Amino acid sequence: xxxxVGYLGKSSAANILxxxxxxxxxxxxxxxGMAVLNDGIIKTTKKKGxxxxxxxxxxxxxxNSTIGIAHTRWATHGFPNDINxxxxxxxxxxxxxxxxxxxxxxxxxxxxxxLDGYQFKSETDTEVLAVFIGALYERFGDLEYAVRFALSxxxxxxxxxxxxxxxxxxxxxARRGSPLxxxxxxxxxxxxxxxxxxxxxxxQVIYLNDxxxxxxxxxxxxxxxxxxxxxxSKIEQIEFDLEQIEKGGFEHFMLKEIFEQPETIQNAFxxxxxxxxxxxKLGGLRQIQEQLRSxxxxxxxxxxxxxxxxxxxxxxIEHLANIPVEVEYASEFRYRNPVIKKNxxxxxxxxxxxxxxxxxxxxxxxxxxxxxxxxxxxVGSSIARYTSAGVYTHAxxxxxxxxxxxxxxxxxxxxxxxxxxxxxxTLSKYEGIKIAKELLNIPDKIKKIFESADKIQQIAKxxxxxxxxxxxxxxxxxxxALEGALKLKEISYIHAEGYPAAEMKHxxxxxxxxxxxxxxxxxxxxxxxxxxxxxxxxxxxxGKIIAIATEGDTRIESVADNVIYIPETLPxxxxxxxxxxxxxxxxxxxxxxxxxxxxxxNLAKSVTVE
Ligand code: F6R
Numbered sequence: 001x002x003x004x005v006g007y008l009g010k011s012s013a014a015n016i017l018x019x020x021x022x023x024x025x026x027x028x029x030x031x032x033g034m035a036v037l038n039d040g041i042i043k044t045t046k047k048k049g050x051x052x053x054x055x056x057x058x059x060x061x062x063x064n065s066t067i068g069i070a071h072t073r074w075a076t077h078g079f080p081n082d083i084n085x086x087x088x089x090x091x092x093x094x095x096x097x098x099x100x101x102x103x104x105x106x107x108x109x110x111x112x113x114x115l116d117g118y119q120f121k122s123e124t125d126t127e128v129l130a131v132f133i134g135a136l137y138e139r140f141g142d143l144e145y146a147v148r149f150a151l152s153x154x155x156x157x158x159x160x161x162x163x164x165x166x167x168x169x170x171x172x173x174a175r176r177g178s179p180l181x182x183x184x185x186x187x188x189x190x191x192x193x194x195x196x197x198x199x200x201x202x203x204q205v206i207y208l209n210d211x212x213x214x215x216x217x218x219x220x221x222x223x224x225x226x227x228x229x230x231x232x233s234k235i236e237q238i239e240f241d242l243e244q245i246e247k248g249g250f251e252h253f254m255l256k257e258i259f260e261q262p263e264t265i266q267n268a269f270x271x272x273x274x275x276x277x278x279x280x281k282l283g284g285l286r287q288i289q290e291q292l293r294s295x296x297x298x299x300x301x302x303x304x305x306x307x308x309x310x311x312x313x314x315x316x317i318e319h320l321a322n323i324p325v326e327v328e329y330a331s332e333f334r335y336r337n338p339v340i341k342k343n344x345x346x347x348x349x350x351x352x353x354x355x356x357x358x359x360x361x362x363x364x365x366x367x368x369x370x371x372x373x374x375x376x377x378x379v380g381s382s383i384a385r386y387t388s389a390g391v392y393t394h395a396x397x398x399x400x401x402x403x404x405x406x407x408x409x410x411x412x413x414x415x416x417x418x419x420x421x422x423x424x425x426t427l428s429k430y431e432g433i434k435i436a437k438e439l440l441n442i443p444d445k446i447k448k449i450f451e452s453a454d455k456i457q458q459i460a461k462x463x464x465x466x467x468x469x470x471x472x473x474x475x476x477x478x479x480x481a482l483e484g485a486l487k488l489k490e491i492s493y494i495h496a497e498g499y500p501a502a503e504m505k506h507x508x509x510x511x512x513x514x515x516x517x518x519x520x521x522x523x524x525x526x527x528x529x530x531x532x533x534x535x536x537x538x539x540x541x542x543g544k545i546i547a548i549a550t551e552g553d554t555r556i557e558s559v560a561d562n563v564i565y566i567p568e569t570l571p572x573x574x575x576x577x578x579x580x581x582x583x584x585x586x587x588x589x590x591x592x593x594x595x596x597x598x599x600x601x602n603l604a605k606s607v608t609v610e
Contacts, residue, residue, distance in 0.1 A: 002071065002073050003071070004071050004099070006098070007066075007069075009189060010188055012065070013066055014063035018060065019200065020190065023245060025599065026253070026399050026400070027074065031049060031075075032046065032049070032073065033047065034054065034087070040165050046086065069087055069161045069171070071085070077106075078123030083122045084122045084123060086124075090133065090135070091134060092134060094137065096130065099125075099158055100160070101157035101177060101608065103125035103126070103155070104155040105156070106128040109128050109154070129150060144213075147162055147174060156177075157176055159178030159180040160173070169218045172216070174212070174226065176211050176226075177210060177359070178354070178608050181205045182205060196399070207236065207385070209231070211225055253399040254400030254583075257399070258580070258583045260405050267394040269440075274436070275436040278419075278435075279423045279429075280423075284389055284392065285373065287389060295344070296344065297324050298324070298345045299347070299365070299370075300325060300326070300349065301358060302330055302350060303355050305483060308482050308483040309411055311482070315479075315572070316572050317422075319572060320418045321418060333364065340365060346372045347374075347375065347417075348361060348365075349376075350377075351376075351403055353382055354378070359383055372386075373390050374390030375393060376390060401490070411575055412439070415439060438573055439573065457584075460588035460591075461592050462562070463517045464492070464592040469497075470485075470497055470512070470516060471484040471497065472501035474502065474527045474530065475527055478498075482498035487586035488586040488589060501520065501530070501531055504537065509537065512541040513541065514543070517544045517545075519582070520547045521578050522549050522556055523566065532559065545560040546560065546585075547560035550565070
């Protein structure tokens with residue numbers, strides 16, 4: 001949610017800032033802005049719309065400032081327009097800031113500043129913070145002190161950068177609850193909310209901790225807490241390469257990421273399967289083996305697609321390990337009073353590792369004494385750092401706003417965790433070997449599904465004008481139905497709902513007529529016959545049936561209008577395969593409707609606000 005980037009070094013800041021914004025645009029694309037400093041004057045350019053709109057206003061060949069900050073916005077306070085776009089300045093235009101997060105008590109601060117005679121141009125909480133810092137700087141004449149003082153007074157979250165007209169050789173970075181890292185190059189620094197904006201210049205980074213600020217100068221950097229205690233920051237290495245955040249010949253990031261899945265799934269299980277023992281080795285959980293062995297209940301918490309992965313995880317773990325599992329939306333978990341017992345394990349799933357609700361659920365669970373694990377994709381992210389232990393999914397950067405490869409990697413890691421708990425409890429070595437061997441086959445089976453991409457595109461074209469879709473599945477495939485519906489609505493804006501197939505007759509069946517495509521997951525397993533009955537019910541009401549079925553199933557063709565085949569696998573691993581046609585169906589439908597697939601309206605990757 002919002003991307004910020006700042007530069008201090010020897011090159012033209014504007015170039016690096018615009019480039020950084022483009023790399024982070026998936027974090028927000030309502031408006032973009034930039035401020036650079038030249039001869040003691042801050043020049044700010046900002047514009048509603050995508051980064052390309054901002055770029056049009058900047059003549060990069062004429063920009064020679066070597067310090068600046070920039071922002072790409074996903075609106076929280078105030079409409080997306082030129083005035084509300086960041087950066088925001090204090091009244092004297094001496095101090096300007098970019099900010100990701102929410103200042104919760106901005107109304108009270110604004111009221112006080114207004115009484116003192118300060119005026120505001122925008123409706124944003126960020127401008128209030130800028131004016132507040134400016135007022136404190138006017139009073140104390142010390143920029144670092146003014147920033148720390150202001151931040152100690154605000155409630156809420158921030159990842160922010162401060163540029164001051166009086167300090168041409170200094171940038172200040174600060175964080176609480178919103179990600180911020182500082183790339184350390186040769187005589188240059190690139191601070192950003194995302195490694196994607198930094199990697200082109202350096203792979204060496206420090207991650208700021210909550211309530212930490214960094215004073216960056218041309219000679220180096222110095223970190224301390226907001227309350228002025230020095231801190232030591234470890235330099236870490238960004239783990240991915242520049243090619244991984246480029247489209248590599250694909251029309252969209254989403255399509256690239258769908259087609260990366262054979263490889264990303266392999267990365268999720270590589271080095272972790274002990275096939276001959278029917279077991280797994282998860283290095284990130286080694287230090288908490290005792291707690292895992294005594295687990296009496298597992299609570300999985302997540303949002304959106306990651307929550308859907310959690311639902312599949314529930315079925316897997318209960319099936320293999322016979323341990324009760326509950327799955328909770330992180331946003332609900334954090335605001336009720338969840339009962340957490342001594343031997344409960346809380347498992348947070350998050351691609352970004354920055355989702356505010358999931359992070360808050362993790363804090364709540366920790367506070368209540370649970371052992372909290374993470375299944376996270378982004379290395380060094382807040383959830384990864386805050387959980388007691390965890391397993392990285394290693395899917396590489398996911399840029400497309402609609403999550404695809406992260407989901408299948410989460411399912412892969414959940415299957416490993418289910419085997420682990422299973423072998424600690426009721427799972428036999430023989431069954432463990434069977435699952436481990438089948439996991440090794442999954443990447444090739446996905447490649448096989450890709451052979452149906454053209455057919456899926458044809459099906460998408462046929463149904464793209466539909467106003468509503470219903471997705472139905474049972475057992476392991478019920479969460480996949482939810483995920484299929486979410487993918488379609490996110491990027492094509494067609495209303496879609498996912499249901500357990502048998503629930504259809506308790507209400508949704510009323511919606512079915514000849515205009516309603518109903519997508520069934522009808523793979524060959526013990527509930528196949530029941531699904532066929534559900535399909536017949538839809539057919540009797542003239543619904544258009546699209547079925548995902550197991551290769552070799554000819555019977556399905558007599559009841560479905562369109563069939564997409566997937567290879568046979570174990571029921572618990574079916575979701576990793578059955579979701580692939582849904583990702584492609586959503587993609588091709590959105591393509592047919594000419595939607596902005598990688599940047600769907602109103603959405604942003606990584607929801608770092610509540
Ligand atoms: C859907 C999607 C979102 C995320 C959700 C959680 O395609 O991307 O629903 O899954 O915002 O995000 P993470 O996994 O980063 O916590």
